Amino acid sequence: MTPSVLVLAESPAGAVSGPTKEAFGVARTLAGPDGSVAAVTTGGPAAAQALASFGPRDIWVADIPTESTTSGAVAALAARAAQESASAIVLVGGTTFGRDVVGRLAVRWGAAAATGVTEVTRTDSGELRVRRPVFGGRATETRTLLGPRAVIALRPHAFGAASEIVGTPAMHLLDRSVIPANEVAARRVSLASADGASGPPLPDATIVVSGGRGLRTAANFSLIEDLARSLGAAVGASRAVTDAGWRPPSLQVGQTGRAVSPQLYIAVGISGAIQHLVGMISSRTIVAINTDPSAPIFKVADYGIVGDALTLVPALTQEIRKVRGLS
Amino acid sequence: MNIVVLIKPIPEAESRLRASSDGRQLDPEGIRFVLAGYDESAVEQALLLKENAPGSKVHAVSFGPVRCEEALRAAIALGADNATWVEAPPEGSDDPILAARSLAAALTSAPHDLILGGKHAGDDEEGLVPSAIAELLGIPSFGSVADLRPAGNPGGISFARVTEAGVEKWEVPLPCVIGLQQAWNDPRTAKLPNILKSRKAPIEKIDWSKTLAALAADSQPRSVSERFALPAPRTGAKMIEFKTPEEAAEKLVRLLREEAKVFP
């Protein structure tokens, strides 16, 4: 029997997350026609129910409050599910949650581990081989994961989402007593929406629109937000913008901010310093708008417009609203 | 408070990357290794906590080849009290699980209330080492942490982190492991006299043979690198010619829909 592939799922408020859907797609490929896909969630019955429509044969469920969902607790529960499902591979979406669990789960379950993975293949001898961007996307490495078990965090947006399949998975309850006692005392005391950000959170977004000092003033930065809104995109910024206090540090993209890898990254009035590039260079398509034709950002962009952001961005917002039927 | 800072030397950001002659990994020839960016923040955060709780000690620890010593001296020059180099196997390994096991073996007997590392290192970007160490030591761990403070109740910390869910605030008892995203301040720079003094500072070395004995059955790397590749350089942007902003917008949107197919 081919061992099963276990998806460690994230389904906040009963809605299956995008990275989890991608993990189901990869799991089906790796399981092949003879293998099976299983899932584990710590989000209780509602989360488990939502996962059923992605076709796992079995679902392991624990119900722990989100306020005390620590990586240590999740790793303990997921390791138990991996064992009970006789899995060889655990896949998780590379969100903050997923990336925090991988190292712990690998240790607890005695597995190899990799994060930020954009490609998974099986070699002829049955070993798993992963590809992952390194150095902020300036290079890629290929690694072989040794041994019979592997835990892999997939890079968000690197894979297609799995289609929905009708199924009636068997449900198994996980016993909370596997959670180590010292995990129980940690408390999430509050949760607020990300300050000042509109639209989807940066690391999660398929499209990111970022503005730099070329916007000239804090007030002009709202042009970036309008463009992002028309695209359903997240808003990012260069460090020049966050340092000037035009927008909060949580929006900063780059070496000392967030790394993003969306399908589309639009850089407006950003020169393209290396510290900015390392945070966005693995984006699939990059657009740059800048008055200076020799700005380094044009070297990494796929499409470039030399011109004034203050007139180009409103025109672009309007064009997008038009083609999307929003105006 | 006993604060451990995990330090990894990585190529400085401006380095020109090249594959080694066998194509398997980065060629370190001619590259200057420096403290990983988030590790600089971790050192800064450790020093800030120490300044707030006099009597605290900051212990810098690094696993790897001999270049670790230089990174540890940089940490001492910034204000770390002592430093330990955990030697890597002579054949080398870049497996994060082996790094975590070796570091955890060294830390078991070193006092640690708080272990601070980077959220991820700027070279391999795995972000595995801190949380794997936490599991090995049996204590909680949190990544992507900012605004770390001593908590109201003694013996604990509080922090914020931005996740896909939003801005989370946590209160956590010690000991625990933190993967740091940001310190309160920008990392300080070392003063010249301290840099000079750090050159002579003692660094504890843990030989690989000792780690090997402690790890026993678990001393094998769990992954090996097969190939290190640089992407074909992007050929430069396709530049859009236009007379009016409206024309530029129309052309760009058409290219994004029909050519790049990133936009519905």
Ligand SMILES: Cc1cc2nc3c(=O)[nH]c(=O)nc-3n(C[C@H](O)[C@H](O)[C@H](O)COP(=O)(O)OP(=O)(O)OC[C@H]3O[C@@H](n4cnc5c(N)ncnc54)[C@H](O)[C@@H]3O)c2cc1C
């Ligand atoms: C240790 C360290 C870490 C750093 N980390 C980061 C990081 O994480 N993220 C980051 O972004 N930076 C980071 N930086 C800073 C980085 O080096 C740059 O200084 C910064 O990215 C510059 O921001 P900018 O491109 O918005 O501003 P500038 O470099 O000032 O560029 C502004 C650009 O706007 C263009 N422009 C001007 N007017 C217009 C107009 N009307 N329309 C269109 N274009 C216009 C100009 O031609 C120019 O190219 C870091 C630096 C250091 C030393």
Ligand SMILES: Nc1ncnc2c1ncn2[C@@H]1O[C@H](COP(=O)(O)O)[C@@H](O)[C@H]1O
């Ligand atoms: N070899 C190492 N020695 C000491 N600390 C390390 C080592 N590798 C990783 N770390 C720590 O773990 C963090 C994340 O690194 P990584 O898991 O390699 O992305 C780094 O920022 C360091 O704080």
